[in-house]
């Protein structure tokens with residue numbers, strides 16, 4: 001699970017309980033392309049690194065970038081498709097590693113580092129974004145390039 005960074009901007013960027021109308025419209029406009037990009041990346045990275053999962057759900061209702069359940073279901077925020085490819089892939093690798101390690105202990109981070117040795121850089125970069133601010137990135141369209149190791 002990855003919770004968005006909240007410190008000094010806490011009040012302004014507090015997530016809404018439900019997506020706003022603007023956010024919902026943005027999601028509806030982009031969900032098909034976002035889903036295509038994200039599912040392709042999950043499939044490529046899991047094939048490359050030998051992960052097996054059950055289902056992938058792409059949503060707009062999450063206040064997190066992603067989560068992974070003990071039933072091996074992966075949930076991703078559609079807004080990940082709007083992030084820089086390396087940051088997006090970090091989140092996907094993070095959730096894939098939870099298929100094996102359902103915690104944030106040393107074994108988990110060792111697994112992440114094995115796949116993505118520079119993950120700390122991308123993890124830091126992720127802190128500039130929060131899922132519920134994606135709607136403000138109206139100038140952006142989903143990244144369709146295929147980032148690292150594809």
Ligand SMILES: [Zn+2]
Nearest residue numbers: 001002094098
């Ligand atoms: Zn996590």
